[in-house]
Amino acid sequence: MKSKLILLITLFLGVNLFAKERLPEVINDYQPAIFPIISMDGTELYFDRKWHPENTGGIYDDDDIWVAKKLDSIEWSKPSRVPGPINSPESNILLYLFPDGNKALVCGKYGNTASSADSLTFEISRRFDTGWTKPMPMQIKNFYNKSKNYSATISADSRVLILSLEREDSFGGLDLYISFWNDSTKIYTEPKNLGPILNTNGTELAAYLALDNRTLYFASSGHNSKGKLDLFLSRREDDSWLKWSKPIPLDSGINSQWDESSISLNIWADTAYFTSGDTISDRTGIYRVPLPKDYQPLPFLIVQGTIFSTSGSRKIRIEQPVVFKIDNFDTDEVFYDTVYNGKFRFAVPYNTQYNFFVFAKGHEDFSFTATSRKDDDVRVINYDINLVPKQTNQQQFASVSSDENKTKEAKRQTQKLLGKVFFETNIDTLDPSAIQTISMLKPKLKEFKFKSILIVGHTDEVGTEEYNLSLSKRRATNTAKWISRLWKIPQHKIKTIGKGKSEPISSEHSQNRRAEIYLITNE
Numbered sequence: 001m002k003s004k005l006i007l008l009i010t011l012f013l014g015v016n017l018f019a020k021e022r023l024p025e026v027i028n029d030y031q032p033a034i035f036p037i038i039s040m041d042g043t044e045l046y047f048d049r050k051w052h053p054e055n056t057g058g059i060y061d062d063d064d065i066w067v068a069k070k071l072d073s074i075e076w077s078k079p080s081r082v083p084g085p086i087n088s089p090e091s092n093i094l095l096y097l098f099p100d101g102n103k104a105l106v107c108g109k110y111g112n113t114a115s116s117a118d119s120l121t122f123e124i125s126r127r128f129d130t131g132w133t134k135p136m137p138m139q140i141k142n143f144y145n146k147s148k149n150y151s152a153t154i155s156a157d158s159r160v161l162i163l164s165l166e167r168e169d170s171f172g173g174l175d176l177y178i179s180f181w182n183d184s185t186k187i188y189t190e191p192k193n194l195g196p197i198l199n200t201n202g203t204e205l206a207a208y209l210a211l212d213n214r215t216l217y218f219a220s221s222g223h224n225s226k227g228k229l230d231l232f233l234s235r236r237e238d239d240s241w242l243k244w245s246k247p248i249p250l251d252s253g254i255n256s257q258w259d260e261s262s263i264s265l266n267i268w269a270d271t272a273y274f275t276s277g278d279t280i281s282d283r284t285g286i287y288r289v290p291l292p293k294d295y296q297p298l299p300f301l302i303v304q305g306t307i308f309s310t311s312g313s314r315k316i317r318i319e320q321p322v323v324f325k326i327d328n329f330d331t332d333e334v335f336y337d338t339v340y341n342g343k344f345r346f347a348v349p350y351n352t353q354y355n356f357f358v359f360a361k362g363h364e365d366f367s368f369t370a371t372s373r374k375d376d377d378v379r380v381i382n383y384d385i386n387l388v389p390k391q392t393n394q395q396q397f398a399s400v401s402s403d404e405n406k407t408k409e410a411k412r413q414t415q416k417l418l419g420k421v422f423f424e425t426n427i428d429t430l431d432p433s434a435i436q437t438i439s440m441l442k443p444k445l446k447e448f449k450f451k452s453i454l455i456v457g458h459t460d461e462v463g464t465e466e467y468n469l470s471l472s473k474r475r476a477t478n479t480a481k482w483i484s485r486l487w488k489i490p491q492h493k494i495k496t497i498g499k500g501k502s503e504p505i506s507s508e509h510s511q512n513r514r515a516e517i518y519l520i521t522n523e
Contacts, residue, residue, distance in 0.1 A: 019253045020276060020289040026078055027068055028285035034275050035093055035151075035206070036286045039101045040267040040302070040345060043070045046082070046094045046104075047286060054081055057089030065094045065106070085110075085134035086125045095122075096154050097264075099211070099302065100345040102127040105154050106135050120145070122152055122161070128340060139187035140179055147174055153207045156347040157326070157335045160241060161188055162216065164205040169193050172201035176218060178241055183334075197244050198234060206262045210269060210297035213349035216244065219261035223247050229259040231274060233295060239331070252292050258284065269297045269378050297350070301372040302380040304345035305506075309363065310386040317342040318387060322360045329353040329440060344385075348372040353433060355419070355440065363387040367419045368511065369437055383506050390414075415454060415518040418444060421479055423513040425462070428474035430482055438479075441517065442487050450519040453489060455480045457498040458516070460509035465500060473498030479515040 022028065023045075030049060037046040045068045055061035064087045069077040081087060086094075090109030097104050104125050123135030140161070147166035151174075154161050161179040176198050177191035198204060200222025207218040214236045219229045231254055232247035249255055258277035265272055272291050277284040309318045322339045330352055337346075348354045348370050358366040366387055372379075419441045421434035430438075457476030459468040476496035484491050504512045 020278070020287040022278060022281060023273075023286045023288060024074070024076055026076055028283070031284055033066075033286055035095065035262045036273040036275065037094055037097050037264045038266055038273045039097055040099050041101065042266050044068070044101070045070070045076065045273065045286075046097060047079075048093045049079075049081075052081075056081070056087045056092075061089055062091040063093050063108070065092055082132060084131040086132040091120065093151075095152050096208075099156055099304075099347050100339070100343065102341070104132070105152060107150060107152065108135070110135055110137070120150055122163075126340075141185075141187055141190040143191065146170075149174060149205065151205045151207065153209045155209055155213055156211055156349075157328075157333075159333060159335060160209070160213075161191075162194075162207045162209055163191055164207060164218075165191060167191065167193070171196060171199045172222070173203040174205045175199040176204045176207055180241070192242070194242065194244065197246060203229070208263050208265070210265060210300075211302070211347040211349065212269075212297040212300040213352075215297040217250075217263045218247075219259075219263075220247070223249065225249070226251075226255050226257055229261050230255040231260045231263055235298070250295055252295070253289055254295075265291070265297070267302060267378075267380065269300075297378075299372060299374065299376040299378055300350050301348040301370055301376070302345060302378070303348060303354075303356075303370045303383055304380065305343075305383040305385060307339065307342045307344065307358070307360070307385045307387060309360075309389060311389055315386070318360060318363075320360060322358060322387075325357040325359070327355040327357070327440070329355055329436065346370075350374070353436075355437065357419075358385060358387070360387050363389055364415075365417055367417060369420065369422060369433075371433060381508050381511075383508060383511055386505060414521050416448065416450075416521050418517045418519050420514045420516050422510065423475055423515070425460070425509070425513065426471070428471055428478055430478060434479075435482055435486075438482050438486050438517075445487065445519075448519050448521055450521045451493075452520045453480075453483065453494045454518040454520055455483070455494060455496045456516045456518065457496070458503060458512055458514050459501045460512040461501045461504060462509065463501070469498055469500035471498075472500050475513075475515045479517070483517070 032050045033047050035048045047066055048063045049066050050063055051059050053059055055064040065082045066079045067082050068079040071077055088110055092108035095105045095107055106125055107120055107122050109120055121137045123137045125135040126133050145165045151164040152161060159181040163177045164174045165177050166174050176194045178194055179188040179191045182189055202222035204218055204220045207216055209216055216234050218232055220232055221229050223232055231250040234244045234247045237243040237245055260274055260276045263272050263274040270291050273288050276287045307318045307322050308315045319342055324337045327334050350372055351374050353371040355369050366385055421437050455476040457472035459472050476498050480494040480496050483489060506512060
């Protein structure tokens with residue numbers, strides 16, 4: 001009854017539950033401040049301060065990248081200019097922060113090439129313990145921009161760039177263009193205009209691609225905007241990336257008679273940060289607003305965790321470079337990323353399955369699968385990875401071989417983890433996703449000389465020891481049957497064992513309900 005009364009009072013008073021909130025003066029005391037980019041964990045807010053006395057080039061420096069730290073639910077630290085080569089005496093803007101918070105798309109004058117010494121280029125910077133590195137330029141075929149203004153966003157897998165440029169085929173001023181990573185040439189394709197559905201004879205800029213890889217936010221002075229610039233939303237309708245829905249304005253508590261631009265979202269995609277103004281302060285600044293459900297992206301999945309080096313009971317966070325090879329099961333596209341501090345965070349887009357293969361020098365390979373389903377909300381899975389040093393994951397067998405001189409040599413047999421399939425609760429049969437995973441792993445067999453295959457079944461921690469041991473054995477047996485059928489491997493070359501709930505790898509039950517596929521190889 002109390003909640004109903006509160007709701008009635010709220011409706012009576014006409015309170016807008018999605019009203020924008022101006023960030024504290026510690027953030028907004030200096031203007032102009034533009035391009036707010038919130039980190040996925042919400043602890044850092046990056047933005048651009050123009051002509052600030054503390055910019056690298058002082059008051060004549062058009063743009064520098066600044067950052068503020070979240071102190072609690074309300075308070076922020078005093079912003080500081082990001083030190084190091086990510087800022088130069090010329091213009092520098094951070095346009096996109098990747099999910100792990102340690103890689104950024106920036107734009108500026110960095111002089112990394114002879115042709116870019118006096119021109120703006122889109123570049124990538126990485127963060128290590130020592131700070132942000134000098135950005136490295138992105139190669140884009142036939143890149144040019146007739147305007148002095150610019151912006152861009154990028155997909156979390158780095159395969160798609162959406163740029164705001166003025167070119168020969170622009171409809172007005174700045175238009176939205178798209179460019180794709182080309183695996184053969186190792187550069188991005190020539191920017192292609194996204195057409196009259198998104199672009200107008202006005203200006204389109206400050207695009208932000210959500211982690212669902214479907215929802216695009218951008219600012220426009222066209223599309224019947226309330227102010228000079230308003231924020232709009234459009235959703236991708238096919239896999240060509242060229243067909244988009246008609247843009248809808250973000251009117252509920254966001255767009256106003258002021259200019260709205262430069263939006264970014266938190267990890268749950270239910271809160272937006274953007275630039276705007278209001279009649280109370282009569283000033284522009286950086287704002288925050290809860291996003292109505294209709295304005296939120298489609299469901300996606302965040303997979304994050306820590307990578308450990310595990311030897312017996314000893315478990316330490318790994319500090320060497322760890323390479324992730326990530327396969328998009330639906331498109332067969334592959335991308336690579338390297339983690340340097342033992343922490344990772346990746347986004348799995350809407351209705352997509354990613355297969356993750358993990359490589360670290362001196363350790364056994366590791367793999368796991370993550371799927372974002374249509375009927376999910378945005379989910380975050382904490383998944384720690386335990387990498388086993390090679391010398392502790394080797395089973396040695398002495399085998400006798402004779403030649404003309406009757407000599408003996410010892411051959412070492414090694415278990416090499418090829419992949420995993422996952423199961424629903426209390427189920428021992430493979431679903432279509434698991435069967436597809438087995439099919440996808442078949443081409444990798446060509447990379448190894450193996451004698452046999454070992455399937456190890458596992459369960460989550462729910463249930464008795466006896467029940468889980470039986471369930472894990474059935475999972476291993478059914479996985480072996482599919483491998484024999486799909487890979488044309490004789491059954492006698494596939495060994496199965498069940499380990500019940502004795503070897504969990506994650507606090508997430510769904511990751512423990514698995515069967516691991518090992519190749520028995522000779523070294």
